[in-house]
Amino acid sequence: MLYDKPPMRLVNRTPRTPGNEAPISSATADPIIEFQSVTYSVKGRSTPLISELSLRVTSKETLVLLGRSGSGKTTLLRLINRMLVPSSGAVVVEGKSTMEWDAIRLRRHIGYVIQEAGLFPHFTVAENVGLVPKLEKWDPARIAERTNELLRIVGLDPKEFAQRRPAQLSGGQRQRVGVARALGADPSILLMDEPFGALDPVTRSELQREFSALARRLGKTIVFVTHDLREALLLASRIVLLQNGRIVASAKPQEFLRIDHPEVKAFSASLHTVSGEPA
Amino acid sequence: MTPWTFMVTHRAEIWSATLNHIALVLIAMSIAIVIAVPLGMFIVQRPALRTFALGLASVFQTIPSLALFGFLIPIPFIGGIGPRTAIVALVLYALLPILRNTYVGLTGIDPAVLEAAEAMGMTNAQILTRVRLPLALGVILAGIRTATVITIGVATIAAAIGAGGLGTFIFRGVAMVSDAVILAGAIPAAMLAILADVFLAFIERRLRVQ
Numbered sequence: 001m002l003y004d005k006p007p008m009r010l011v012n013r014t015p016r017t018p019g020n021e022a023p024i025s026s027a028t029a030d031p032i033i034e035f036q037s038v039t040y041s042v043k044g045r046s047t048p049l050i051s052e053l054s055l056r057v058t059s060k061e062t063l064v065l066l067g068r069s070g071s072g073k074t075t076l077l078r079l080i081n082r083m084l085v086p087s088s089g090a091v092v093v094e095g096k097s098t099m100e101w102d103a104i105r106l107r108r109h110i111g112y113v114i115q116e117a118g119l120f121p122h123f124t125v126a127e128n129v130g131l132v133p134k135l136e137k138w139d140p141a142r143i144a145e146r147t148n149e150l151l152r153i154v155g156l157d158p159k160e161f162a163q164r165r166p167a168q169l170s171g172g173q174r175q176r177v178g179v180a181r182a183l184g185a186d187p188s189i190l191l192m193d194e195p196f197g198a199l200d201p202v203t204r205s206e207l208q209r210e211f212s213a214l215a216r217r218l219g220k221t222i223v224f225v226t227h228d229l230r231e232a233l234l235l236a237s238r239i240v241l242l243q244n245g246r247i248v249a250s251a252k253p254q255e256f257l258r259i260d261h262p263e264v265k266a267f268s269a270s271l272h273t274v275s276g277e278p279a
Numbered sequence: 280m281t282p283w284t285f286m287v288t289h290r291a292e293i294w295s296a297t298l299n300h301i302a303l304v305l306i307a308m309s310i311a312i313v314i315a316v317p318l319g320m321f322i323v324q325r326p327a328l329r330t331f332a333l334g335l336a337s338v339f340q341t342i343p344s345l346a347l348f349g350f351l352i353p354i355p356f357i358g359g360i361g362p363r364t365a366i367v368a369l370v371l372y373a374l375l376p377i378l379r380n381t382y383v384g385l386t387g388i389d390p391a392v393l394e395a396a397e398a399m400g401m402t403n404a405q406i407l408t409r410v411r412l413p414l415a416l417g418v419i420l421a422g423i424r425t426a427t428v429i430t431i432g433v434a435t436i437a438a439a440i441g442a443g444g445l446g447t448f449i450f451r452g453v454a455m456v457s458d459a460v461i462l463a464g465a466i467p468a469a470m471l472a473i474l475a476d477v478f479l480a481f482i483e484r485r486l487r488v489q
Contacts, residue, residue, distance in 0.1 A: 083394075106400075107399065108399070108400035109400075112398035114395060114398070115391070116391045117391070118389070118395030119392070119395070120392060120410060121389075121392070122413045131399055132400065135399070135401065181395075181399075191398075
């Protein structure tokens with residue numbers, strides 16, 4: 001089994017009619033993140049990057065946004081922590097529209113991991129990991145304690161790594177630090193944008209396996225962006241497939257490959273290629 | 280008279296001209312840094328102003344230094360004969376390298392780092408002071424180094440408008456057709472430039488992030 005939690009409530013039973021979500025049932029738990037008919041467009045582009053998209057992310061699920069380059073998955077992620085704001089519709093995080101949130105507060109409340117980690121090269125590993133706690137004015141002893149704890153969680157010995165600079169780490173180690181940094185102030189939501197995309201295949205699958213175990217242990221709500229179906233199948237409690245800014249399929253991993261949709265077929269075909277990378 | 284004997288006999292005068300020279304350079308550089316570094320930060324987000332500011336600073340650099348000193352003399356308040364006019368001219372010369380390097384340093388940062396900084400919930404001010412500036416510091420300092428070396432050289436010409444400094448000996452030597460007198464100004468000026476270059480390169484290496 002990929003996960004040992006009770007099965008997630010399937011939100012979108014009619015995958016090919018995006019924007020046409022089942023009515024919200026008051027009996028179920030509130031979603032922690034909710035896209036309410038969100039459109040995001042930029043000037044100079046005729047088609048919006050995200051079109052009338054509705055999606056609910058429930059607490060503690062690992063939702064994988066799968067799609068080709070340009071399908072809108074990163075845009076969706078950036079709408080959650082208000083790096084972008086919707087052109088119409090609303091993104092609701094913990095019951096409050098991102099527009100009502102103070103952007104800084106919201107972001108410190110949400111962990112974020114990107115490809116290549118984006119570590120601060122002039123900070124030590126410990127300073128990188130302790131950044132958000134420091135911004136939140138924790139006292140130094142508590143920051144040090146938290147930093148050591150997080151480094152151990154991601155499999156790095158604090159004694160060996162805490163005082164190193166990012167330049168003195170391998171790609172895999174940098175990405176581990178990136179994950180630790182995102183967990184800094186113990187956010188309940190973690191956004192991950194192809195975090196393992198730039199790693200060599202061996203390191204990547206190592207980190208994927210470890211992260212899959214870690215995700216279950218942490219009990220965070222995770223929204224994970226990838227173009228790699230294997231990764232999606234390994235990590236997700238639910239896969240949402242995007243195409244041209246719309247949701248074309250949404251299912252648990254076991255059910256995902258059985259969905260009859262050309263884009264799902266295109267992705268599952270990629271599983272059988274030698275490299276496992278979608279075209 | 281050999282250059283050496285001239286320098287020995289006039290050492291007090293050369294020393295005071297050197298101090299005068301250093302003062303001109305320090306004052307001009309301080310003003311140039313105070314103008315160019317904040318301006319460089321300011322133009323990062325403003326393309327129209329950036330083109331204008333960098334263009335204007337380039338224009339100052341293309342004006343021959345002697346002509347620039349000449350142009351400034353009749354201008355009220357900043358002009359006239361003496362060190363004040365010289366400092367204005369030196370500042371105008373020093374602007375471009377500092378401004379350009381500040382801009383290049385601030386914009387040449389890995390976009391992933393800036394994205395992470397924003398996503399971590401740093402405010403714009405925090406991103407500037409804790410991420411952009413520290414990472415750009417080496418490049419900014421390289422601009423300050425270039426500007427300092429240029430200013431030390433150009434400051435010798437300031438003697439032509441009565442600002443003093445080591446140029447005094449050079450102009451006097453030219454008038455007297457005496458290599459010894461010219462060298463009494465040129466050698467200390469060259470040494471100043473080399474020392475400043477080595478010293479600032481040392482600091483720059485220490486601050487640059489690998």
